[in-house]
Amino acid sequence: MIGLVLAAGAGRRLRPYTDTLPKALVPVDGDTTVLDLTLANFAEVGLTEAAIVVGYRKEAVYERRAALEAKYGIKLTLVDNDKAEEWNNAYSLWCARDVLGEGVILANGDTVHPVSVEHTLLAARGGDKRIILALDTVKSLADEEMKVVAEDGLGVRRITKLMDPATATGEYIGVTLIEPGAAADLADALKATFERDPDLYYEDGYQELVHRGFRIDVAPIGDVRWVEIDNHDDLAKGREIACLY
Template structure:
């Protein structure tokens, strides 16, 4: 299965980290975010990478060249950053079957394999990794609504009044049907061609999109503090520290406090 990495962004909110490099080349725990993405896609069985580049694209191209650990890389150029649906159309000519899509500013340690497996079962036209976030944060993301079968029935991009707190995380699988939907998308109020609008068109055309709830964690590297948080989590994982351990420590502390 081919894998697409969207890495054309400027990362203005990450400045000064992005003053001289594109967002995807910001290092997290000693290596660029894109490298983290490529490693995970490799482990998921990707047989070809298609990387969408834009801002300071030569930094990415010169760093990775035409392959990553023996897996070929093709580059697609998004000349203007006009939204994720617009970015996706730059890879249309390279995709002829189901594919993985990852946003090149996300760090995952989660059940991505479950999303790929669901796509390969041929019961869904697309599958998304989703997670619940605090309600006050939901307006930062594409917000999903699901039915009792776990299928996505509505998606709204960055709504002022979110209908739920279940959001898309930045890892998807699609069939090529997504490209036709992207061609039909009109600019949003933000002036961008939103992936959520393309997904909504798929849903209205009767396509099935499954929501796979996250088991693990992910960090969207939008601000310098997000980079720091991702580093802390990765280092904790390397040292074998888990949230379960933290929870156990808290329970022990609570028990000791109650016995005093």
């Protein structure tokens, strides 16, 4: 199993930082970036390889690759997304379809979270589970969150931002464990998703899988501090949290 980071997005709401950097390389603790924190988590759970999907300002990631490899002891493969500034991340994850066959822990490039999340996902493996989503069942939800309805024995029934928060089981935090046996099904569902509408999220690809009868499981992460960094308010929260990890 290897790590996988989606770091192709432009992050326009974080300008001026993202005038020259992809969102994953915006500093959150001194010189430490979200990408640094994610790679440190991967290393702590024993991963020795990771792939990073790059697009917007990808040269900044290429320039830092050798230093990141040396710092975290992880061999990095960079996967180019040629439509990063045009299409949403269903296509971005599909670009890494060859990597999925190795089994991955997928992390969004804008999620600050503790390594306990990776430990939780790894501990949840087993049986016939093929995709496991890290789920926050503690946080109070609003309209912007990627909400999930899950049922015991059936797994995910719905995953979308477009639902009544009161009906949700919890929030998907942007970290998933994907077993090798799920790779082909997921890649096909992602392709169907972005071909239907290139502006859709990879979570819409997860919903496509559910519609096809594929079970996606969830693993509650407990009461931990994390944040998805979309704007400057989120960045301020990320800087409060990052120093803890």
